[in-house]
Amino acid sequence: MKNIVLGILAHVDAGKTTLTESMLYLSGAIRKYGRVDHGDAFLDYNNQERDRGITIFSKQAVFEYNDCKITLIDTPGHVDFSTEMERTLQVLDYAILVINGLDGVQAHSETIWHLLKHYQIPTFVFVNKMDISLKDKHELIEDLKKNFSEQCYDFDNLDTDFFENVALNNENLLDYYLKHQTLEDNMLVDEIAKRNIFPVYFGSALKMSGIEHFLDQFTKYIATKEYPEDFGARVYKISHDDQGNRLTHLKITGGLLKVKSLINKDEKVDQIRIYSGNKFTTVDKIEAGNVCAIKGFKNIQAGQGLGFEKDEISPVLSSYMDYRIILPDNCDQHKMLANLQLLAQEDPQLHIVYDSSSQEIHIQLMGAIQIEVLKNIIKERFNIDVDFDFGRILYKETILEPVEGVGHYEPLRHYSEVHLLLEPGPKDSGLQFALNCKEEQLPINYQHLVLTHLQEKEHLGVLTGSPITDMKITLVAGKAHQKHTEGGDFREATYRALRQGLKMTKSVLLEPYFAFSLEIPAESLSKAIYDIELMNGEFKIKDQTADKVILSGKAPVSKIQNYQNEVISYTKGKGRLIYRLDGYQPCQEQDKIIEQINYDSEADLNNPTGSVFCSHGAGFNVSWDEVPKYMHIPYQTKKAAKPVVTNYREERYQDEDEELEAIFTKTYGPLKHRGESSHKAKPLIKEPVYKPKPECILVDGYNVIHAWPELKELVKDNLDAARFRLMDLMCNYQGYKKCILILVFDAYKVKNNLGTSEKYHNIYVVYTKEAQTADMYIERTTHELASKYNITVVTSDALEQLIVLGQGAKRISSRELYLEATRLDQEKLEEYRRKQPKGHDYLLADIKKYNSNQGE
Structure with a gap:
């Protein structure tokens, strides 16, 4: 069978x-x-x-x-x-x-x-x-x-x-x-x-x-696996029955497990249950390939391997929100913490944490439904009504450069030194630990002790105190004392070496991202693209018909997690947003988040960055940046990191439309970005001097073409002719207005199109890149430059007009532009005629001059 x-x-x-x-x-x-x-x-x-x-x-x-x-x-x-x-x-x-x-x-x-x-x-x-x-x-x-x-x-x-x-x-x-x-x-x-x-x-x-x-x-079409004779098992779940008995659910992956067997020397198999639904039968033994629940295990955890199976497999998915649990006034906080730890055994990803400084209990969850379910479970199991405050995003930290961190712990009658090589790892790789230390330098039992201390806790970064991830940590050197080294000394040295290394190198803050699929009516495309870009997201058009568009991409959880309601609003219920967690990426507002969290790595006494050395029979503290001067073992890696400024600022994400900035730079000089400040001393000005902002007009090309009678007729026969006619008309218009004029044409449907910007006489003509509409280009430009320029947007798109108005820009319709351009043409023509001498016929004068020259 x-x-x-x-x-x-x-x-x-x-x-x-x-x-x-x-x-x-x-x-x-x-x-x-x-x-x-x-x-x-x-x-x-x-x-x-x-x-x-x-x-x-x-x-x-x-x-x-x-x-x-x-x-x-x-x-x-x-x-x-x-x-x-x-x-x-x-x-x-x-x-x-x-x-x-x-x-x-x-x-x-x-x-x-x-x-x-x-x-x-x-x-x-x-x-x-x-x-x-x-x-x-x-x-x-x-x-x-x-x-x-x-x-x-x-x-x-x-x-x-x-x-x-x-x-x-x-x-x-x-x-x-x-x-x-x-x-x-x-x-x-x-x-x-x-x-x-x-x-x-x-x-x-x-x-x-x-x-x-x-x-x-x-x-x-299925087949039974073959299993080895040696005992092995994989634990995948912890639960409790109606009587409160702890049940360890596992699959036997090798050999045989019997009742009364001892696992890990001190874990006894009291009962083997085979569940089907909410009922079970008991058996005396169970063979490889089967799943069972063991009554009797006390400390074995979900994810743990037994027998020849390796220990815990790092999960791919994890919670991305942190919540504070609000307890009733008469609740014993410490007793409740113990109760919650039981739930954390059943679901390790809950990650219950007690903050001793604030005396708060925090928990990691994935969504609103999980919160409601958990509240009901706590009520049923422990008869306590709890609540949760607003969740905050769970950030993580990693490093950008390898570094050798050093930790030393030597108060009186104690001694240990540890050198750890920290190296950046692949995205979403978690933490990996390794040994590369000579046994003659540090005995193997101490090496494994260091490895245990690296794995036994969640290590925090130095930017925000968030968990570290995506790096490989290798023990490269260590030193013990035959007489004075105690068991806990290497724990202290290991923790300090890791933190000292983080202080010595460049760290970066990571935030969770959602991969999303957004299905919207075709007329909402511009609004959706604009929103995604404001979220610092990325996207591509996955599918498109005459009346529907599907966008897929990714965006920060902090920006998109509440976007569903907005989608329903601007699509009048026709839009649908689906997303899933897609790992962590560099935080695009790193400085802002660091400032908000306001974490001081030097004030975190539970996670020290410095070391303890001994002099004249007494221990003294040495700050992280001074440790290399006191350490007993030289650096083991060729490139030992030098101290860096810890408030690392991630490189600014450049505007994808760099050609736009070039237009303004040519005309008015370098453009100062929002959020940048100058540290140069400013001269005192007795009276404020008002300088009007330069004018800029952004024209939605195809929108205007289809609104102007002359161009609307021309486009029926030749789109290029209509486009160039508009460009010539806009050249005349710019001459009247003496402003920057940018004419924008859609080219978002052209595959692999990178977009172009070119000077045409006295105006600039922009063709948008793939997946970028003229509306989106104009909206983004307005958002970036409205504080520096008086911007007028020309479009008859009502939604587009509303958006740019909210950005502080003026807007006129394509028809209004047509009327104004026609009026200016007529005024200039009349002015030209008034300036000419009456009765003077230039054509006859030219003929007379030509004949006169021929007769000479």
């Missing part, structure tokens, strides 16, 4: 729990078919899950089908509970990713796909709700290929093209296909297990359509 652990995953509302219910019912594991909307689904037995209609906690069910024993783990689909979902991935053999046939691939679906790839889990895709989907199979398959993998195949259509494509995966398959014009089932089983192909099936879980066929196919 085949035996696998199967996870079922999906974006919220894709029908994951309904599919689970259908599979359990068809297999005979349950007799009654429950429904999420009826509140009687087999695995949604928690009251909060039934009330909300979503899965909050991962749970398991065991069923058999077609000579296969399947332990199915149902995982949360809501993004707020993503960390609960990720922990289960560590123990899966296969996964079913459920896609909503109405919407196709959604943002959280992509997150799950990336996680499945990270953990290398073979995956089947089930496209649900096909009974009400407006998309056909071909559209949905193309969506999967585009967003997931080209190797997603409709397994109900195994034709010649399918076998040819799969055969190209390796030479053995290709040789077999060339001989037989097909592939055997066992070959497909192997390719699925290696994640070389991803079977796709279609159906409706609610209507039980296609589910039996899917189960037949699924059990046909």
